[in-house]
Amino acid sequence: MRLINTNQKILIVGLGLLGGSYAKALTKKGFHVSAITRSEKSINYAMNKGWIEKGSAFVDPNLISEADIVIFCLYPTTFIEWIKTNQQLFKSGAVLTDVTGVKGAVVDTIQEMLRPDVEFISAHPMAGREVSGVENSDDRIFHNANYIVTPTGRNTPEAIELCRDLGVILGFARISTLAPEDHDEIIAFVSQLTHCIAVSLMTCQRTEHLEDYTGDSFRDLTRIARLNDEMWSELFLLNKEPLLKQMRLFEDELARMRGLLESGDREGLREMMRYSTERRALFDKTL
Amino acid sequence: MRLINTNQKILIVGLGLLGGSYAKALTKKGFHVSAITRSEKSINYAMNKGWIEKGSAFVDPNLISEADIVIFCLYPTTFIEWIKTNQQLFKSGAVLTDVTGVKGAVVDTIQEMLRPDVEFISAHPMAGREVSGVENSDDRIFHNANYIVTPTGRNTPEAIELCRDLGVILGFARISTLAPEDHDEIIAFVSQLTHCIAVSLMTCQRTEHLEDYTGDSFRDLTRIARLNDEMWSELFLLNKEPLLKQMRLFEDELARMRGLLESGDREGLREMMRYSTERRALFDKTL
Numbered sequence: 001m002r003l004i005n006t007n008q009k010i011l012i013v014g015l016g017l018l019g020g021s022y023a024k025a026l027t028k029k030g031f032h033v034s035a036i037t038r039s040e041k042s043i044n045y046a047m048n049k050g051w052i053e054k055g056s057a058f059v060d061p062n063l064i065s066e067a068d069i070v071i072f073c074l075y076p077t078t079f080i081e082w083i084k085t086n087q088q089l090f091k092s093g094a095v096l097t098d099v100t101g102v103k104g105a106v107v108d109t110i111q112e113m114l115r116p117d118v119e120f121i122s123a124h125p126m127a128g129r130e131v132s133g134v135e136n137s138d139d140r141i142f143h144n145a146n147y148i149v150t151p152t153g154r155n156t157p158e159a160i161e162l163c164r165d166l167g168v169i170l171g172f173a174r175i176s177t178l179a180p181e182d183h184d185e186i187i188a189f190v191s192q193l194t195h196c197i198a199v200s201l202m203t204c205q206r207t208e209h210l211e212d213y214t215g216d217s218f219r220d221l222t223r224i225a226r227l228n229d230e231m232w233s234e235l236f237l238l239n240k241e242p243l244l245k246q247m248r249l250f251e252d253e254l255a256r257m258r259g260l261l262e263s264g265d266r267e268g269l270r271e272m273m274r275y276s277t278e279r280r281a282l283f284d285k286t287l
Numbered sequence: 288m289r290l291i292n293t294n295q296k297i298l299i300v301g302l303g304l305l306g307g308s309y310a311k312a313l314t315k316k317g318f319h320v321s322a323i324t325r326s327e328k329s330i331n332y333a334m335n336k337g338w339i340e341k342g343s344a345f346v347d348p349n350l351i352s353e354a355d356i357v358i359f360c361l362y363p364t365t366f367i368e369w370i371k372t373n374q375q376l377f378k379s380g381a382v383l384t385d386v387t388g389v390k391g392a393v394v395d396t397i398q399e400m401l402r403p404d405v406e407f408i409s410a411h412p413m414a415g416r417e418v419s420g421v422e423n424s425d426d427r428i429f430h431n432a433n434y435i436v437t438p439t440g441r442n443t444p445e446a447i448e449l450c451r452d453l454g455v456i457l458g459f460a461r462i463s464t465l466a467p468e469d470h471d472e473i474i475a476f477v478s479q480l481t482h483c484i485a486v487s488l489m490t491c492q493r494t495e496h497l498e499d500y501t502g503d504s505f506r507d508l509t510r511i512a513r514l515n516d517e518m519w520s521e522l523f524l525l526n527k528e529p530l531l532k533q534m535r536l537f538e539d540e541l542a543r544m545r546g547l548l549e550s551g552d553r554e555g556l557r558e559m560m561r562y563s564t565e566r567r568a569l570f571d572k573t574l
Binding site: 056092108119126127128133144146148174176178186187189190191193195196197198199200201202203204207209210211212213214215216217218219220221222223224225226227229230232233234236237240243244246247248249250251253254255257258260262264266269270272274275276277279280281282283 | 299301324347370383407413414415431432433435446461462463465470474476477478480481482483484485486487488489490491492494497499500501503504505506507508509511512513514517519520521523524527531533534535536538539540541542543545548549550553556557559560561562563564566568569570
C-alpha cells in the first residue's frame with residue numbers, strides 16, 4: 001500500500017531546476033502540485049507549462065496550510081531560515097522533505113526546531129544539470145539517478161516509507177537509505193570531491209586555446225566545472241570536515257602515483273591501473 | 288588539390304581499436320586498404336567486415352612494398368622496433384604516419400634512423416574508447432575529435448599537407464598542427480593528467496557499494512579509469528617530465544582549494560568556481 005496518494009496536496013518551495021523537475025514529474029503522475037518561490041517569472045513559467053496548479057511569489061499562508069506534503073528545494077541556509085520564520089503555517093500532520101545536498105548541517109537543526117505535529121524526513125535526489133533555473137527543468141534527470149533517504153531516530157517508519165515512495169514516483173533508478181553522517185561522508189567523496197577536482201583541473205592552467213587540443217577525457221572530467229558558485233561554496237563549507245578528509249585521501253593517492261612515475265616503477269603503475277579498471281567495472285553494472 | 292587520392296594504397300600496421308577504425312573509415316572513402324597485425328583473428332575479422340582488401344599476420348614484404356602510405360597503429364616502443372627491423376621493405380617515396388600518443392620519444396628517433404627516400408610525418412588522432420581491439424573499432428569516434436599533426440624541420444610541406452588531408456578524410460572535427468614538444472606538454476595536461484586523476488579517484492577509496500550512491504559526476508570523472516595498463520604505463524613513462532610537471536601544477540591548485548576550504552574563505556572558493564565556470568564554457572563552444 002502506497003502512503004502517498006494523488007488526493008494529497010503537494011507544495012514545492014523553491015522552483016529552480018530541481019523544484020521544477022519535481023513539479024513536472026509529480027503533475028504527470030496526477031498529483032495536485034503548487035509552488036512558492038521568490039520569482040514571479042518562475043511561477044508563471046511553471047503555470048504555463050502546466051507543471052503547477054497554483055503558485056505564489058510570496059509566502060502564501062493558504063498554499064502552505066492546505067499542503068499535505070511540502071518539498072523544500074532551497075539552499076541549506078535559506079531552508080533553515082524559512083522553517084524558522086514560517087513553520088507556524090504548516091497544516092498539522094504535514095510531512096516535509098527536501099533535496100539538500102548536505103545533511104549533517106541541516107537535518108538535526110530543522111528537526112530540533114520543528115513543531116511536534118509536523119515531521120521532516122530528509123532526502124537527497126542525486127540528480128542535476130550544469131544549468132540552473134526552472135526553465136531548465138527536466139524530469140528525465142531522475143531516471144538514471146540515485147535517491148537517498150536520510151532518516152534519524154526522530155523519524156516515524158511511515159514518513160520514511162512515504163519519502164521512499166516519493167522517490168519511486170519521481171522515477172529514480174535506485175532508492176537507498178543512509179544515516180545523515182554516512183550520507184555526508186559518501187557525498188563528500190562521490191560528489192563534492194569530484195567537483196573540487198573538476199574546478200582545479202579547469203583553473204590550474206591558463207594556457208590559451210587548449211580547447212583546440214582537447215579530447216573526450218578532458219571534457220568529461222570538467223563537465224561539472226561549470227557550477228553554481230553560490231550553491232556549491234555553501235555545500236562545501238557546510239560539509240567541510242568530511243570533504244577535507246576526502247580531498248586529503250585523494251591527494252595522497254595522486255602523489256603516490258606521481259611517486260611511481262618519478263621512480264619509473266612501471267609495474268607499480270600497471271598494478272594501480274589494473275585495480276582501477278577492475279573497480280570501475282562495478283560502476284557500469286549498477287544502472 | 289588533395290595530395291591523397293584513392294589510387295594510393297594504404298597499409299595499416301597494427302589492427303587494434305584505432306587501426307581498425309582507420310581501416311573502416313578509409314575503405315568507406317574508397318581507398319585500397321591492407322593491414323599487417325600479429326593476430327590472424329584480427330585480420331579475419333577486418334576482412335569479413337570488408338574493412339581491408341588484404342591482410343597478413345606476419346610482416347609480408349609484398350604488402351609493404353606496394354603501399355604508398357603506411358599508418359602505424361602500434362605502441363611507441365613496438366613502432367620503433369618495427370621500423371628498425373623492417374624499413375628496408377618500404378617502397379621508395381612512401382609516406383609513413385602514426386597514431387602515437389607521445390611524440391618527443393618517438394618522432395626524432397624514427398626520423399633519424401629512417402631511409403632518406405621515405406618520409407615519416409607524425410600525427411595524433413585524439414580519439415579512443417575504454418575498450419580495445421579491432422572488434423570494438425568505430426569510425427564515429429573521429430567525428431567529434433581533434434587530430435594533431437606534429438611536423439619537424441625534417442618534414443616536407445607536401446607530407447604535412449598529406450597528413451592533414453588524411454585527418455580530413457577520416458572525418459575529424461578539427462585538424463591542428465603542433466611541434467612535438469608542445470604536443471607532449473598539452474597531452475600531458477589534457478589527456479595523461481586526466482587519466483592519472485581518474486585512476487587515483489578510483490583507487491583512493493576501498494569503501495564497498497559506493498556504486499549505490501553514485502551520481503553522474505563520479506561516473507564522468509572515472510569513465511577513463513578503465514584503461515589498458517600496458518599502453519598507458521608506456522605512454523606515461525615516455526612522457527615522464529611533462530606529465531610530472533602537470534601533475535604538480537594540478538596538485539598545487541587542488542591544495543590551494545583545500546586551503547580556501549580549511550580557512551572558510553567562501554569568497555575565495557566562489558572566485559575559483561566562477562573562473563572555472565567561465566573557462567569551461569570555452570570548451571563547449573568549440574565542437
